[in-house]
Each structure stands twice: as C-alpha cells, then as structure tokens.
Amino acid sequence: MARIFYSLALIFISPLIVFYLYILRGKKNQGYRAHFKERFGFVSKSLFTTKTKPLVFHCASVGEVLAAMPLIKALQKAHPNLNILITCNTPTGREQILNQFKNSVACSYLPIDFPFATARFLKRIKPQALCILETELWPNLMAISHKKNIPVLVINARLSEKSQQGYQKVAKLTHIIMRSITVLASHNKADAERFIELGLETSKSHVTGSIKFDITPSDEQLAKVLNLKQLYSINKNSSTEHINDERFVWVAGSTHPVEHELVLAAHQQLLKKQPNALLIIAPRHPEQFYKVAELLTQSPFSFSRRSQNNYNNEQVLLADTLGELQCLYGAANVSFIGGSLIRRGGHNPLESAAFSVGVLTGPHTYNFDHVYPELIKLKGAVVVDSNDELAKQLITFSQNTKACQTLGIKAAQCVAKNQGAIQKTLTIINQYLEPKP
Structure with missing residues (x-):
C-alpha cells in the first residue's frame, strides 16, 4: 500500500518533474x-x-x-x-x-x-x-x-x-x-x-x-599534471621538480554560488602576500561557468578560461572544462574542496589527496563523513570556518613549503591506508x- 501511495504521488507531481527537468x-x-x-x-x-x-x-x-x-x-x-x-x-x-x-x-x-x-x-x-x-x-x-x-x-x-x-x-x-x-x-x-x-x-x-x-593516478594523468605544472609556471624553462616552488598554486574545486565569491575574496588576501599566486577555480556545475566568468570580469583580477587554452600568467584560471579536475588538483600546491563553506555537504577530497596534494575544507562535510574524519585525523586535511580563515591557511602554506608538502604526503598516506x-x-x-x- 505504501508503494501505491508513493507511485500515485509521483504521478500526481509528474508535470512538475517534467517542467523542472x-x-x-x-x-x-x-x-x-x-x-x-x-x-x-x-x-x-x-x-x-x-x-x-x-x-x-x-x-x-x-x-x-x-x-x-x-x-x-x-x-x-x-x-x-x-x-x-x-x-x-x-x-x-x-x-x-x-x-x-x-x-x-x-x-x-x-x-x-x-x-x-x-x-x-x-x-x-x-x-x-x-x-x-x-x-x-x-x-x-x-x-x-x-x-x-x-x-x-x-x-x-x-x-x-x-x-x-x-x-x-x-x-x-x-x-x-x-x-x-x-x-x-x-x-x-x-x-x-x-x-x-x-x-x-x-x-x-x-x-x-x-x-x-x-584511486590511483594513471601514467596518463601524471603526464598531464607535469604538462599543467609547466603551463602554469612563471618561468617556462623551470625543471618540473621545482615548478611549484616559484609560485603558489591552489585549486578551488567544485565550488557553488556564494562560495565562488568567498574563494575569490580569500585569493585577494593571498595576493597581498604572494603577488604571483595562482587560483584555479572549478565551479561544480557547468551552468556556473558563465556566472563565474562574469564575477571575474567585474573583479580586479586578471583571468583566463581553461577552455580557451590561452593562459598567460593571469592571477586566476577559470576551469570551465569537464573531466580535468583531478589533474588540476595534481598541478597545485594545495586544494580547497567546495560545497563546504556553505551547507552543501562537501565533495570528494580524495581526488586531490591521491595526487599528494593536501586539502582545505569548510566545516560542512556531511556528504563525506566516511572520509573526512580519517583524513583530518591523519593530518591530510585542515578545516577552515570562513573565507578569512581560508586566506590565513593559504598564506601560511604559501610561506611554509615544507608544511604544505607534509599535508600532501599525509593526505596520500590516508588514501593508501584505506584502499x-x-x-x-x-x-x-x-x-x-x-x-x-
């Protein structure tokens, strides 16, 4: 009987479902x-x-x-x-x-x-x-x-x-x-x-x-990460092992409306301490690509779009492509995982951790309650409660390369331990x- 009522209710609202989709x-x-x-x-x-x-x-x-x-x-x-x-x-x-x-x-x-x-x-x-x-x-x-x-x-x-x-x-x-x-x-x-x-x-x-x-990065992914690191380096002739030493690169992955603005505000604070820092922002949904581009156009940042493949040392790169986020994480010093500074429950931090890139997250991570406690316990992730705290952590890691690398190593160890x-x-x-x- 319960399934009959459920089915009837579903049929009753079917015009709304079709209208919505x-x-x-x-x-x-x-x-x-x-x-x-x-x-x-x-x-x-x-x-x-x-x-x-x-x-x-x-x-x-x-x-x-x-x-x-x-x-x-x-x-x-x-x-x-x-x-x-x-x-x-x-x-x-x-x-x-x-x-x-x-x-x-x-x-x-x-x-x-x-x-x-x-x-x-x-x-x-x-x-x-x-x-x-x-x-x-x-x-x-x-x-x-x-x-x-x-x-x-x-x-x-x-x-x-x-x-x-x-x-x-x-x-x-x-x-x-x-x-x-x-x-x-x-x-x-x-x-x-x-x-x-x-x-x-x-x-x-x-x-x-x-x-x-x-999750284990493939040889193809690792090769792409090296290419991305070279692309986003200031000195294009740097050896691959030192690329991320010359500039601080962070990825804000799977961000949502409201969160986009918080991430950009944190990057603005970071740039005051690290003028060469690069933010790669990857909105969660493709329909947000244009909206974030509008935000960036109205902001003081110089930016380019990944889809246009014309990056030239801008302060922000809008990752408006699909299927690249894991490799973009791999090319960074540290990552911020979106859906967590707002009440969306967070997204998967392991795509970053698998590349030995440490994780910053907001407090709202209930979608990954099976992942974050272990990741935080093993010191592969740090929780921040606001964009100001996010900025402080970014500044800290940009000034302490060893601490940033250790965060990434601990994140990768957490992945390996639970496989x-x-x-x-x-x-x-x-x-x-x-x-x-």
Whole structure:
C-alpha cells in the first residue's frame, strides 16, 4: 500500500518533474532535453551488440561515475565480454561516462521512478543484476527488480544519521526498499548498522570500505599534471621538480554560488602576500561557468578560461572544462574542496589527496563523513570556518613549503591506508554474475 501511495504521488507531481527537468534545467543545460524518452523507460534495445544480459550500474552524477570508474574498469578486465550499462541522472554524469569509458559500455538515463517507466526499462534491458552506487534507493526500481528476481546490489553504501531519520519517517516505504536489497556493501560498520536498524537483514550486510579510496593516478594523468605544472609556471624553462616552488598554486574545486565569491575574496588576501599566486577555480556545475566568468570580469583580477587554452600568467584560471579536475588538483600546491563553506555537504577530497596534494575544507562535510574524519585525523586535511580563515591557511602554506608538502604526503598516506574496497566489492559482484553461456 505504501508503494501505491508513493507511485500515485509521483504521478500526481509528474508535470512538475517534467517542467523542472525539461524547461528549467533544460534552459540552463540543453543536455537535460536530450534523450528525454529515456526518463520514461524508452531505452534503446540496440544498446548492446550481443544478447548477453547486461550488468547495470547506476551512478547518480559525476561524483559517483568517478568513484565507480576504477571498480567498473577492474570488472571489465576480469570479464572482457561482460555487457555493462551505466545509468545516471544528469547530462554531466552522462558526459563523464562517455569520456571515461568511450564505447566500452552502454549509457542511458535511469527512468524517473514511475512504476510503468521502471517496468519498461527492466523489460527492455533484462539486466542480470543491478548495482546501485551509494544511496540512490528508488522504491519502484528496487521493488520491481526484486519481484523479477533481479539481484539488487547496493555498493559503496553510506547512510548518515540525518538520512536515516528521513527514511524512518516513511518506515513502510523504507521496509520495502530494505526487503528488496539482495546484498549491501557499506563503507563502515556504523553505516551498516543504520541500514540494519531500518530493516535490512543482517546477513545481507557486508563492510567493504569505500571504493573512493581506491584511486590511483594513471601514467596518463601524471603526464598531464607535469604538462599543467609547466603551463602554469612563471618561468617556462623551470625543471618540473621545482615548478611549484616559484609560485603558489591552489585549486578551488567544485565550488557553488556564494562560495565562488568567498574563494575569490580569500585569493585577494593571498595576493597581498604572494603577488604571483595562482587560483584555479572549478565551479561544480557547468551552468556556473558563465556566472563565474562574469564575477571575474567585474573583479580586479586578471583571468583566463581553461577552455580557451590561452593562459598567460593571469592571477586566476577559470576551469570551465569537464573531466580535468583531478589533474588540476595534481598541478597545485594545495586544494580547497567546495560545497563546504556553505551547507552543501562537501565533495570528494580524495581526488586531490591521491595526487599528494593536501586539502582545505569548510566545516560542512556531511556528504563525506566516511572520509573526512580519517583524513583530518591523519593530518591530510585542515578545516577552515570562513573565507578569512581560508586566506590565513593559504598564506601560511604559501610561506611554509615544507608544511604544505607534509599535508600532501599525509593526505596520500590516508588514501593508501584505506584502499582495498574494490577487490572486496568485486568478490561480491562476481557471485551474482550469470555463468558464461
């Protein structure tokens, strides 16, 4: 009965959902209007060249795609003939899938959780299993999959106390979700216990750690980092090992409105002490690129845009491209991870830490409660409460190269210490793959 009421409510507000996605979001990003039929389960049957049932991974957006990438690539290496479909909710997520995997996987939007749309999607795709990243727990998707005997694997699962309280408010619907889970691989014991308190059978729960720690820069990425360091150096003839000694470079990654201004204010203070300092600012959403460019045009800073590839020692570089943020972190002395000076819950600091680049963050990091406590404890990250504190830390690290390098070394050690989740997760997934014909 709870799922019926949920479905009716979803159908009732469907005009608002369509208006929001197609009109409002579509106006800012035309990608929301492309492939719109997929939002209703009309996924092309020609996605796969063979009739082998696909394994479906659902990654909500860019962050989940990047987190799942090493896992999926390891799975492809172990099972070269496995059909894989990666679904997402956003155009930026879709673009990231195409950038990272080219034609080696199929890609589509996950349908809106209308029962008819979900049933149509599952009927067309006929997945051998459904792997859901983190907490994208859609009741109809999971219940209908369970009814069709399609294993539902929730991997890299996390559940904050706040989210748990939200699920408890709709207990009957939550029970349906928990009953539909075949197996759950969680970040840690606390996350697992919260799922169990919501009704998940204890036997279905496994603690594997976070696959986000299993990030290792590739040779291609490391080569790109060296090129970026050379590009952003003042003396283009500097040896690569000394490039970041001559100027202080910091990246503000995944910043949001209001936060953009705070970051620029901090950079203004830094420039008074370090006139050669460079800020690389990478807004979280592409629709913010133009707005940040407007902010910079009206500011006293000299700036250039990464998309125009014409950097010439300006004070600020606007990173208005996609898929480069990890390498931009690698080219910096230190990074600031956005969504944290405002109440957005923060973003992934491990993309920076993996390159031995230390992390500065605001206090709002609840989206990464499974990462930040360990990173802070091991002294790979520093918390700042305001743009003034951010500026003070930047000035400190710009004047103390050894302290800045130590922060980066500790950050990388934290990543290395917590690796291993991918292999544990692969062991679980392998149990639910259908035997080769």
